[in-house]
Amino acid sequence: MVALFISLGAWATESVDVLTDDDAAIYVQIFTLQDKEKIDAAQKLEKKLSDKFLMNEVLYQRYISKTYHTKGAELQKWMEKYYDMPGAERLSKIAQIKKATVRKPVVPHIVTGKEYIETAQSENWTAKTYNEKIQWLKLHDRRPEYSTMVDKVLVKDYIAEKVGQDYVIPTLAVWDNAEEIDLNSLPDEFVLKCNHDSQSVRICRNKKDIDLKEIKSYYAKRLEKNGFWYGREWPYKNVKPRILAEKFMSDDSSDSLYDYKFFCFNGKVKCFKVDFGRFTEHHANYYDAEGRLIKGLGETAYPPVYDAVVHVPSNLQQMVTLAEQLSRGLPFVRVDFYDTVVVGVGIECKLYV
Numbered sequence: 001m002v003a004l005f006i007s008l009g010a011w012a013t014e015s016v017d018v019l020t021d022d023d024a025a026i027y028v029q030i031f032t033l034q035d036k037e038k039i040d041a042a043q044k045l046e047k048k049l050s051d052k053f054l055m056n057e058v059l060y061q062r063y064i065s066k067t068y069h070t071k072g073a074e075l076q077k078w079m080e081k082y083y084d085m086p087g088a089e090r091l092s093k094i095a096q097i098k099k100a101t102v103r104k105p106v107v108p109h110i111v112t113g114k115e116y117i118e119t120a121q122s123e124n125w126t127a128k129t130y131n132e133k134i135q136w137l138k139l140h141d142r143r144p145e146y147s148t149m150v151d152k153v154l155v156k157d158y159i160a161e162k163v164g165q166d167y168v169i170p171t172l173a174v175w176d177n178a179e180e181i182d183l184n185s186l187p188d189e190f191v192l193k194c195n196h197d198s199q200s201v202r203i204c205r206n207k208k209d210i211d212l213k214e215i216k217s218y219y220a221k222r223l224e225k226n227g228f229w230y231g232r233e234w235p236y237k238n239v240k241p242r243i244l245a246e247k248f249m250s251d252d253s254s255d256s257l258y259d260y261k262f263f264c265f266n267g268k269v270k271c272f273k274v275d276f277g278r279f280t281e282h283h284a285n286y287y288d289a290e291g292r293l294i295k296g297l298g299e300t301a302y303p304p305v306y307d308a309v310v311h312v313p314s315n316l317q318q319m320v321t322l323a324e325q326l327s328r329g330l331p332f333v334r335v336d337f338y339d340t341v342v343v344g345v346g347i348e349c350k351l352y353v
Helices: 021-035 039-046 055-063 072-082 088-097 113-121 130-140 145-149 155-163 212-223 227-231 316-327
Strands: 171-175 190-194 202-204 243-247 259-265 268-276 283-287 332-340 344-350
Touching (some): 021 039, 021 055, 021 227, 055 072, 055 088, 072 088, 130 332, 145 155, 190 212, 259 316, 268 316, 316 332
Antiparallel strands (some): 171 243, 259 268, 259 332, 268 283, 332 344
């Protein structure tokens, strides 16, 4: 059996130190408050900011809210400074309704198909590094199916349609809020996670050891987070936050579950990395599509260990085939597998990594 699931990756693997920790925390609070239409409370927090770097995003969120009465003068001021930023076109339309004269927006040009390939291959393309190209894709590659792919619940239907139901990791339960979590409906071993984020995974090996009150409190807080406002990755904006329980996957022959990540460009696997020691001392090595170690390619956060004994799966070519089926027609996607003796392979796909 081979099990599989897809998402697009909620959080960037690298960050730029632009804001202080205090300012970053305040911005998160502001975005969260405004998302709940608590505009007055958010405005009070603005006074505590020492860096106004993200105020264009704060104001945009406020001006499109359901309860804030945006003035024409506010729209004029925003458009004068941020006419070429995401959201400018929408605020321009709101200004027209309010009969306010604003600067004309510069809308990012969305390219697909032949034009995309020609742009990506052009020597004049300003995006040169991998990270720059990922940022370019966030702005210019906005396919509607991406919002389905980032939802860890809905994406299972997407996977089943692409490669078959046998490749989908079984879902045990789905809950709309934390208070609905029912351990009695679950087996002794299972995995909990949110459908709209990453790093919210809780692995249960024996549900008798679970503190249900703590679990509910933890996931209640996770449901309040929105990956769009945190990482500005647009596919997450309209995902309905939920909690899901999945079948626990294990490898009885090893102390850890190997994680295989395949980097696919225009439907072709160019390399993959293997994460190991995730819960002890995390490292990652990179390999080509034939399973040969690539020295010189690695990460600072999880440095490679070239002499480590890393298991390259016997079903590597099956993984490559599945990854290329799932990435067909996409400029870039990373397809992640969990290889196990017991249940086969689990797969997850990410865009912005």
